[in-house]
Amino acid sequence: MKLSQTLGKSLWAFLFNSGSCNGCEIESVACVTPRYDLERFGIKVVGSPRHADLLLISGPVTRKMAPRLRRVYEQMPEPRIVVCVGTCGTSGGAFYDSYTLVGPVDQVVPVDMYVPGCPPRPEAIIDGVVKVLARLEASEKNA
Amino acid sequence: MSLLTPQQIADVLQAAAGAGFVSARCTEWAEGVKGRKSKQVWLKIARESLIPTLKRLVEIQYPHVSVIAFADTGAQVELMYHFHVYWGIPHEEILVTLAVPLDKTDLRVPTITGIIPGALTSEREKQEMLGIEVVDIPDGRRLFLPEDFPQGVYPWRKDETGIPADMVKNLWATGRDNLQFNDNPPPPAAPAAPQGETK
Amino acid sequence: MKTIEVKKPSGYATQIGPAHPALKEPVMFSLDIEGECIKKADFVPGMAHRGVEWMGMRRNCIQVMYLAERICGICGITHSISFVRAVEQIAQIQVPNRAHYIRSIVGELERIHSHLLWAGVAAHELGFDSAFYLAWRVRENVMDLLEYLTGNRVHYAIIQIGGVRRDIVPDQFPRIEESMKFFEDAYDKLAAVFLDDTTVQMRCRDCGVLTNDEARELCPVGPTARASGIKKDVRVDHPYAAYGDLEIDYMTPDLLTGEVRGDVYDRIITRLLEVKQSIGIVRQLLAQMPDGPLLAIPKPAVLLAKLKGVAGEAVGRHEAPRGEVMHYVRLEAGKDEPSAWKVKASSYSNYLSWIPMMEGEQIADIPIIAASIDPCISCTDRVALVRKDSRQILTKEELHRLSVEKTRRIQASLLK
Incomplete structure (x- = not known):
């Protein structure tokens, strides 16, 4: 896989759980384990948003996590890609109304790609990441 | 150790509750091919009897406190203290529930953390979620709700102190301003909001 | 609602979290540290409280x-x-x-x-x-x-x-x-x-x-x-x-x-x-x-x-x-x-049992102790060390590095 020039050689990802049930989170981690092995593409999960190009967000964004999500987003260097993993971050899903949620995710930070599913399979998450990269490449070519 | 039957436990606790005793019942439920039964004892007692009854329960076996459940019944808030005794003996565990009804005019209850420290999480949660004052609680801070959550709003109450309609965020409706032109059916409407209902 | 008085901690005060939403209650730790040793532990859940x-x-x-x-x-x-x-x-x-x-x-x-x-x-x-x-x-x-x-x-x-x-x-x-x-x-x-x-x-x-x-x-x-x-x-x-x-x-x-x-x-x-x-x-x-x-x-x-x-x-x-x-x-x-x-x-x-588990242990042991009750991990998202006015942030990576270093130290001492 070839990465766009803007992002350099490899893509580093940061996982952020904004109050999800953990299902999406675990499936995202499963992406880096031997069965799916994202690391063969140079994609790596890092522990600090300052090192990350890609932000994988799961969950419907609770009140307590919303300012933290915004801060994590701002700490990431440009250009940044945001992928929203799971239905509850996309539209609320099973948590369609609540007093303590401020989501969906795109109400808090801009989102480039939505991966639906409750939770999406690891293949779907990989597909979402690859698609957003392809789109980025195409937009660079056109520019 | 000779084990008491659920009925005997109910009788012993009834005696300990004294004048505060309201009602008691024992239930059983069987599942599986062998139909082994799980046993429950349900006691309703006044607030004043909570501590003496619990002390008597500790004499039977040091109980494991599971959680304090709740119900808003209109004029009252009921707290259900769920304890397990006889754990560690296969198939013999008994779930003892002490239900304590509290009038909404006087929502105070003594802490049980002096007897079972493990109840602290649950008591803190009851304070913020139901507006109950747990007297002498060793740590009265908020637990789950955010720091900026308005005072005097208690999510689990079904009266005017419950969640007001304007605090509810409808996640499903965001970004769907043109809903009337949208083929997507809205999610099943929630039953009439319980806030502000008079019972 | 009553509030308790928060005493000024001696040494460091450490926060871990906002955390990984465990089940419905993810957790943030706040710890008083003296040197490497945890003196007092407390936790703040509710990050994933969805109602x-x-x-x-x-x-x-x-x-x-x-x-x-x-x-x-x-x-x-x-x-x-x-x-x-x-x-x-x-x-x-x-x-x-x-x-x-x-x-x-x-x-x-x-x-x-x-x-x-x-x-x-x-x-x-x-x-x-x-x-x-x-x-x-x-x-x-x-x-x-x-x-x-x-x-x-x-x-x-x-x-x-x-x-x-x-x-x-x-x-x-x-x-x-x-x-x-x-x-x-x-x-x-x-x-x-x-x-x-x-x-x-x-x-x-x-x-x-x-x-x-x-x-x-x-x-x-x-x-x-x-x-x-x-x-x-x-x-x-x-x-x-x-x-x-x-x-x-x-x-x-x-x-x-x-x-x-x-x-x-x-x-x-x-x-x-x-x-x-x-x-x-x-x-x-x-x-x-x-x-x-x-x-x-x-x-x-x-x-x-x-x-x-x-x-x-x-x-x-x-x-x-x-x-x-x-x-x-x-x-x-x-x-x-x-x-x-x-x-x-x-x-x-299980949360309350973190407190006696952590007290008296080292910072490098926080990840494994937090993980040992299986709270759905990553509770060690971010740690902030506060020392008087200056504020030092320990990221999950650094905390993890501390833990790994301790393992390597032990391995090295074994070889001797």
Whole structure:
């Protein structure tokens, strides 16, 4: 896989759980384990948003996590890609109304790609990441 | 150790509750091919009897406190203290529930953390979620709700102190301003909001 | 509401979190540190408080069942099984026995998947990433099996009030047995990796101790309690589903080592033993599975109408991979929605035991101690060290680095 020039050689990802049930989170981690092995593409999960190009967000964004999500987003260097993993971050899903949620995710930070599913399979998450990269490449070519 | 039957436990606790005793019942439920039964004892007692009854329960076996459940019944808030005794003996565990009804005019209850420290999480949660004052609680801070959550709003109450309609965020409706032109059916409407209902 | 006075800490005050949403309550730690040593520990959960109980009190029972499933993405079946058991007791619905067996089988497979997930995470926290990959590779096999049996990897959606929605037919038994053999081999490998390794022993022995008396008073559940010698397991204590038909034993670490110390190492032993126990339980359940229907009331509309007519209160419980889960449900006649619903997740009971575990330990031990009660990890997201006015932020990476460095130090001292 070839990465766009803007992002350099490899893509580093940061996982952020904004109050999800953990299902999406675990499936995202499963992406880096031997069965799916994202690391063969140079994609790596890092522990600090300052090192990350890609932000994988799961969950419907609770009140307590919303300012933290915004801060994590701002700490990431440009250009940044945001992928929203799971239905509850996309539209609320099973948590369609609540007093303590401020989501969906795109109400808090801009989102480039939505991966639906409750939770999406690891293949779907990989597909979402690859698609957003392809789109980025195409937009660079056109520019 | 000779084990008491659920009925005997109910009788012993009834005696300990004294004048505060309201009602008691024992239930059983069987599942599986062998139909082994799980046993429950349900006691309703006044607030004043909570501590003496619990002390008597500790004499039977040091109980494991599971959680304090709740119900808003209109004029009252009921707290259900769920304890397990006889754990560690296969198939013999008994779930003892002490239900304590509290009038909404006087929502105070003594802490049980002096007897079972493990109840602290649950008591803190009851304070913020139901507006109950747990007297002498060793740590009265908020637990789950955010720091900026308005005072005097208690999510689990079904009266005017419950969640007001304007605090509810409808996640499903965001970004769907043109809903009337949208083929997507809205999610099943929630039953009439319980806030502000008079019972 | 009363507030307590917060004393000015001496030394450092440390915060860990905002955390990884454990079940419904992720956690932020705040610790007082002197040098490397933790003097006082406290925690602030609520980062993932979604108001699930409030939502549930506005939906009908079948909708609540799916909402309950989404309380936790690791123990997908535990909350739905607890909720439906409470509702079944209120409505006096007799679940067919075959459904009880299927529920138990899926519950045990879930325990295997959760414990393997935990073993991987714990290894990662120790800087033992090859074991992390090994455990998660084995785990993919149980995920495949769960998908084969239920159709889903995570939220299985196999439970229905009054039974289950899918059968496990004899044609599928060989595939299950194949996986069980695979897990037996994998168990031997994992046991060798975790239990015979000197480094793991040196990092985990006598670290994060929860004594038997503390465990009795703080009321933890599941492997956290059993590793401290508390014999408490809902499957054994309280006969439900198909577990009442089996003779199951409490898995405590003394079965393997002959003693109970209540440290992190004992919690590793307990979970590994439970993986082996679950393999045996699945085999027994398959051998004894009775024939019969799957659902007591197959039509959802009939079911909802019945539930609308009943009133009462009941408690549904299940032994989740992390310990007891309990749902209290109260239904009123003429209402679709439950008038009260209280969810007690297993980590809810286990949080308080973090405090005695952490006090007196080193900063580098925080990741493994936090992970040892299996709170769905990553609670060590971000650490802020506060020293008077200056503020130092420790990221998860740095904390992890500290932990790995400690492991390397121990390994180096071993070589000498």
